[in-house]
């Protein structure tokens with residue numbers, strides 16, 4: 001390795017290290033932190049990808065890695081920066097195709113460049129070499145609950161029962177696939193892209209390639225959207241010419257579906273910055289919608305034919321994609337979000353025409369943000385009725401429906417012959433209709 005490659009490798013590890021620390025300290029999404037800190041590192045796209053891969057797997061296996069380090073460190077070693085540096089070293093040794101010596105040497109070099117850790121090189125070298133020697137023993141401890149915070153484990157076991165909850169935790173150890181939603185001709189695009197046409201109409205890519213280089217990207221024929229995330233907008237049954245409000249719209253995956261169906265869409269989001277991204281995304285797709293950057297609670301508009309409320313939530317249904325979610329959110333955050341969801345649901349009911357449809361959804365596995373929210377809403381609004389979803393609307397996947405007729409997908413659902421391509425995001429969706437008074 002020449003000097004410039006050596007330094008580039010070091011930059012990737014420094015970015016991963018800082019991103020783990022900042023994500024946990026600020027409790028913000030890892031993706032945002034990587035984007036922000038990446039600007040100062042000036043890395044090649046290969047090194048940026050390496051930094052991302054290290055940080056993601058460190059979060060995906062944070063419990064296992066933490067235990068492995070605790071077992072090999074003196075009780076006194078509490079310095080968080082040291083622990084995070086060891087964690088990104090162990091993540092590479094245990095889960096990535098990185099030579100052990102590269103993981104150990106870069107961690108030691110990073111410590112030497114840090115005024116507080118410059119004397120910790122010997123300790124880091126010893127601990128990481130032990131992790132490498134004892135890799136098989138560490139990896140053979142295979143209880144998925146170790147990588148799940150207790151509050152999530154308790155909630156899932158109580159709502160889904162232990163066996164299904166365990167399958168969810170196991171699914172969180174795998175990487176999510178990349179799915180696409182097409183404007184039309186999904187079967188034709190699946191063939192052209194060499195992807196799998198899923199029963200719900202999404203396409204699952206079978207190769208990990210740069211999305212922008214795929215056919216159809218420049219012409220705006222499709223967009224990236226998990227197969228489960230593609231269901232709520234379809235369940236709203238958007239019709240050409242209908243006035244539809246998408247109340248928490250950015251970055252616009254579901255807005256694009258509504259617009260592609262020919263509806264006249266008002267895309268609302270409280271974040272002007274995220275709405276800018278929505279506008280860029282829709283411009284690539286040659287789709288037009290109206291946008292409004294305000295909190296949806298403040299929306300003052302004539303009643304709509306239909307409303308999609310993809311409410312802000314704990315996002316625990318996306319842990320395979322964003323494993324940091326498990327370690328940056330807690331029960332209190334979830335309860336605050338559940339209160340906001342209730343307010344947004346109430347606002348949605350007030351903005352519907354008689355006979356109007358509402359689909360409420362969250363990418364959460366928590367019953368408080370899904371099933372319980374739907375029941376409480378029906379109790380508060382006697383003029384709103386549940387419109388049960390049928391298996392035919394979701395590709396025949398009857399097991400994705402609750403007894404009440406709501407959608408409940410789990411990361412362990414959708415078993416495909418190729419195990420690595422199985423799974424989908426955890427989503428809840430319920431459809432309601434306002435009675436004609």
Ligand SMILES: C[S@@+](CC[C@H](N)C(=O)[O-])C[C@H]1O[C@@H](n2cnc3c(N)ncnc32)[C@H](O)[C@@H]1O
Pocket residue numbers: 247248249250251252253254255268269270271274294295296297310311312313
């Ligand atoms: C789950 S994301 C929406 C994803 C989007 N529907 C899609 O499919 O691409 C939730 C969005 O709600 C927005 N948000 C949060 N609180 C809001 C509020 N009170 N009113 C409107 N938007 C809000 C956030 O800025 C975020 O963009």
